[in-house]
Amino acid sequence: xxxxxxxxxxxxxxxxxxxxxxxxxxxxxxxxxxxxxxxxxxxxxxxxxxxxxxxxxxxxxxxxxxxxxxxxxxxxxxxxxxxxxxxxxxxxxxxxxxxxxxxxxxxxxxxxxxxxxxxxxxxxxxxxxxxxxxxxxxxxxxxxxxxxxxxxxxxxxxxxxxxxxxxxxxxxxxxxxxxxxxxxxxxxxxxxxxxxxxxxxxxxxxxxxxxxxxxxxxxxxxxxxxxxxxxxxxxxxxxxxxxxxxxxxxxxxxxxxxxxxxxxxxxxxxxxxxxxxxxxxxxxxxxxxxxxxxxxxxxxxxxxxxxxxxxxxxxxxxxxxxxxxxxxxxxxxxxxxxxxxxxxxxx
Amino acid sequence: xxxxxxxxxxxxxxxxxxxxxxxxxxxxxxxxxxxxxxxxxxxxxxxxxxxxxxxxxxxxxxxxxxxxxxxxxxxxxxxxxxxxxxxxxxxxxxxxxxxxxxxxxxxxxxxxxxxxxxxxxxxxxxxxxxxxxxxxxxxxxxxxxxxxxxxxxxxxxxxxxxxxxxxxxxxxxxxxxxxxxxxxxxxxxxxxxxxxxxxxxxxxxxxxxxxxxxxxxxxxxxxxxxxxxxxxxxxxxxxxxxxxxxxxxxxxxxxxxxxxxxxxxxxxxxxxxxxxxxxxxxxxxxxxxxxxxxxxxxxxxxxxxxxxxxxxxxxxxxxxxxxxxxxxxxxxxxxxxxxxxxxxxxx
DNA sequence: TCACTTTCTGCACACGAGTGCAGTATTAGG
DNA sequence: CCTAATACTGCACTCGTGTGCAGAAAGTGA
Numbered sequence: 001x002x003x004x005x006x007x008x009x010x011x012x013x014x015x016x017x018x019x020x021x022x023x024x025x026x027x028x029x030x031x032x033x034x035x036x037x038x039x040x041x042x043x044x045x046x047x048x049x050x051x052x053x054x055x056x057x058x059x060x061x062x063x064x065x066x067x068x069x070x071x072x073x074x075x076x077x078x079x080x081x082x083x084x085x086x087x088x089x090x091x092x093x094x095x096x097x098x099x100x101x102x103x104x105x106x107x108x109x110x111x112x113x114x115x116x117x118x119x120x121x122x123x124x125x126x127x128x129x130x131x132x133x134x135x136x137x138x139x140x141x142x143x144x145x146x147x148x149x150x151x152x153x154x155x156x157x158x159x160x161x162x163x164x165x166x167x168x169x170x171x172x173x174x175x176x177x178x179x180x181x182x183x184x185x186x187x188x189x190x191x192x193x194x195x196x197x198x199x200x201x202x203x204x205x206x207x208x209x210x211x212x213x214x215x216x217x218x219x220x221x222x223x224x225x226x227x228x229x230x231x232x233x234x235x236x237x238x239x240x241x242x243x244x245x246x247x248x249x250x251x252x253x254x255x256x257x258x259x260x261x262x263x264x265x266x267x268x269x270x271x272x273x274x275x276x277x278x279x280x281x282x283x284x285x286x287x288x289x290x291x292x293x294x295x296x297x298x299x300x301x302x303x304x305x306x307x308x309x310x311x312x313x314x315x316x317x318x319x320x321x322x323x324x325x326x327x328x329x330x331x332x333x334x335x336x337x338x339x340x341x342x343x344x345x346x347x
Numbered sequence: 348x349x350x351x352x353x354x355x356x357x358x359x360x361x362x363x364x365x366x367x368x369x370x371x372x373x374x375x376x377x378x379x380x381x382x383x384x385x386x387x388x389x390x391x392x393x394x395x396x397x398x399x400x401x402x403x404x405x406x407x408x409x410x411x412x413x414x415x416x417x418x419x420x421x422x423x424x425x426x427x428x429x430x431x432x433x434x435x436x437x438x439x440x441x442x443x444x445x446x447x448x449x450x451x452x453x454x455x456x457x458x459x460x461x462x463x464x465x466x467x468x469x470x471x472x473x474x475x476x477x478x479x480x481x482x483x484x485x486x487x488x489x490x491x492x493x494x495x496x497x498x499x500x501x502x503x504x505x506x507x508x509x510x511x512x513x514x515x516x517x518x519x520x521x522x523x524x525x526x527x528x529x530x531x532x533x534x535x536x537x538x539x540x541x542x543x544x545x546x547x548x549x550x551x552x553x554x555x556x557x558x559x560x561x562x563x564x565x566x567x568x569x570x571x572x573x574x575x576x577x578x579x580x581x582x583x584x585x586x587x588x589x590x591x592x593x594x595x596x597x598x599x600x601x602x603x604x605x606x607x608x609x610x611x612x613x614x615x616x617x618x619x620x621x622x623x624x625x626x627x628x629x630x631x632x633x634x635x636x637x638x639x640x641x642x643x644x645x646x647x648x649x650x651x652x653x654x655x656x657x658x659x660x661x662x663x664x665x666x667x668x669x670x671x672x673x674x675x676x677x678x679x680x681x682x683x684x685x686x687x688x689x690x691x692x693x694x
Numbered sequence: 695t696c697a698c699t700t701t702c703t704g705c706a707c708a709c710g711a712g713t714g715c716a717g718t719a720t721t722a723g724g
Numbered sequence: 725c726c727t728a729a730t731a732c733t734g735c736a737c738t739c740g741t742g743t744g745c746a747g748a749a750a751g752t753g754a
């Protein structure tokens with residue numbers, strides 16, 4: 001019998017032997033657009049799925065320099081926003097016929113991770129809420145590895161960054177508070193050194209001042225629930241308590257609602273309006289009904305993967321910035337949706 | 348100048364040339380336990396990090412058949428439990444010096460995904476809340492690819508399954524309800540055809556009957572928040588309303604609390620006790636203070652990766668089942684923790 | 695100094711596939 | 725029936741690294 005050789009692995013040679021053709025023919029049968037007769041292709045395909053053969057990606061990548069692997073570096077997934085983002089990103093990557101090699105960012109060992117990913121010759125690198133050291137940026141550029149940053153804007157060459165329009169959305173929330181008659185308006189920041197938190201604060205302030213209002217107070221919640229609890233207590237303990245708080249993400253906003261009700265006996269939105277960012281699932285829960293900003297994750301992810309595909313084809317493209325338009329979702333935590341004919345922000 | 352050749356990629360040849368040694372020497376310098384003199388190793392290392400060289404994993408894997416890649420197939424990450432599980436799993440994998448290639452399960456295209464992963468020669472395959480068709484099971488066994496199933500028990504040969512002791516934990520909750528004086532006790536199932544939901548129901552019933560109680564009613568919530576809302580409405584609309592509900596996960600339990608309060612004006616735990624499963628972050632939030640079962644994700648993940656490492660060394664090991672002991676976390680949704688001297692369940 | 699061991703080094707082949715090139719089978723045209 | 729074009733096919737080289745083997749260098753003892 002012409003069986004495969006000893007080892008469990010089935011190679012193109014085994015298929016070739018069984019099909020009675022050369023190994024090149026097998027290779028060509030699996031390469032779209034290569035010179036193979038209908039006849040041989042049929043023989044090869046029959047033999048192949050008789051043996052359960054599939055070309056070895058590793059070996060293939062060695063000659064083609066295409067691995068169909070995308071390196072993804074993301075943060076802790078406690079925050080449901082990152083979890084959903086990662087999920088959609090992976091789905092989009094696999095839809096494009098590639099596979100995602102995922103690492104959780106570790107602050108200290110980040111460079112090591114990237115270097116590791118490069119040693120797998122990933123076709124592209126996606127950073128989610130993560131920065132890139134200039135050293136690694138150079139390494140990526142040298143190896144022609146395109147880098148896409150989602151949700152963080154990096155001032156580095158040869159890198160595409162995809163973010164939602166944080167300033168625009170935050171301004172809309174600022175204006176919403178003012179229109180609803182609030183005057184003691186506070187901001188709860190995320191991690192202070194991230195572009196997202198800074199942009200949201202800047203936009204929020206701009207929105208307020210556009211309608212003649214100004215920021216009453218602010219605190220830092222570090223994007224976490226616990227941090228949000230502490231920051232909310234801090235803000236609400238003030239002698240002149242705020243009557244509206246914009247939190248830089250939902251996790252902190254939900255914490256703020258909890259604290260307002262449980263610790264301070266406040267009514268939301270009566271005594272305190274709260275708005276968040278991310279439009280996470282929990283924002284829609286009956287207990288919270290939280291007004292939030294939908295960053296349009298599917299849109300972000302689609303852009304990111306499109307950038308990857310473009311970059312793989314035309315190597316060495318320019319740095320770019322992609323801005324995804326977000327959507328304001330109004331719920332009861334700010335007094336519910338406006339009347340039906342009032343226009344959305346933006347245009 | 349002895350620079351690297353045209354392309355951006357730096358190979359062992361470039362390093363060899365710069366260090367003035369043979370390419371084999373470079374290879375050995377990067378292979379722990381190989382025959383190299385202190386002197387050559389030093390020269391190679393110096394040259395290597397001058398050029399920023401790192402062995403190409405693809406080429407290396409081609410000869411060693413070790414890729415240090417672990418294939419991970421997981422479900423949608425809307426459920427925070429899976430998100431945390433995935434995060435910890437990836438972290439543990441990277442701590443072990445490997446990298447995770449992650450796919451989101453797609454029901455229909457699952458076999459295709461696994462086949463794709465096998466074509467990357469992953470060292471092992473981890474399935475999270477996913478089944479394995481018998482066809483793929485055979486393929487994995489043939490290629491000597493160890494398969495580890497987390498949180499689902501599969502009746503297939505050559506596969507290790509790691510789950511928490513669902514029956515034990517669920518029984519504990521059943522007994523807790525009875526001890527707290529409840530008699531109209533209901534169960535909310537997850538996805539009916541999963542081993543986890545079935546095991547939890549079986550354990551729960553066993554716990555009840557152990558103390559002479561019996562199940563009052565049940566409904567199916569499919570492990571989702573929306574499903575939980577529907578199931579809770581169904582259970583609570585009954586003419587004889589339950590006074591305690593055990594939900595097969597936290598997402599449904601939180602939904603149940605929301606529905607009980609908002610739609611039925613019930614007090615939790617006064618009118619209705621609720622318990623969940625997973626001990627997700629939200630369970631600890633002030634609004635819910637939900638009693639839940641901690642599955643010990645770090646423990647599960649550690650076992651899983653240990654199994655991988657063991658399986659990579661001694662190929663072709665037996666099917667095994669690993670049972671992780673869970674912890675009951677009592678909070679206000681069942682009336683708060685017991686008095687201090689009462690023993691935990693188990694032993 | 696010689697024989698022998700020990701410690702390394704480099705050659706050459708292997709891993710599994712893609713692919714340019716030259717050669718062969720097939721067909722068309724005359 | 726002959727020639728030339730066409731459609732394939734297979735050889736052999738390549739990708740970047742690991743590794744057995746044989747030979748060189750260095751050390752050891754007599």
